[in-house]
Amino acid sequence: MGRPKGSKNKSMQERMAALIAGGETPLEYMLRVLRDPETESTRKDELSKAAAPYMHPRLAATEIKGDQDNPIQHRLKIEFVKAGE
Numbered sequence: 472m473g474r475p476k477g478s479k480n481k482s483m484q485e486r487m488a489a490l491i492a493g494g495e496t497p498l499e500y501m502l503r504v505l506r507d508p509e510t511e512s513t514r515k516d517e518l519s520k521a522a523a524p525y526m527h528p529r530l531a532a533t534e535i536k537g538d539q540d541n542p543i544q545h546r547l548k549i550e551f552v553k554a555g556e
Contacts, residue, residue, distance in 0.1 A: 498522060498525045498526075501518045501521060501522040502522065504518055505518050505519065505522070
């Protein structure tokens with residue numbers, strides 16, 4: 472059983488509270504610098520790469536497999552239609 476997946480334990484909650492109480496988080500800092508029109512584009516590029524994992528989950532590859540009794544079938548349907556229909 473245990474904690475639900477993704478829930479924060481007591482020490483993580485305490486660290487997050489201290490981080491928020493101490494000022495801006497690293498992500499908030501990166502976003503502030505990114506939004507500053509005076510920031511050089513090369514620095515914005517690097518900060519965007521660093522901030523992306525906080526904002527967008529990474530996609531995972533998934534392999535779909537069949538088995539002997541239930542193989543995966545690939546079908547492609549090509550349909551020709553007259554232009555304007």
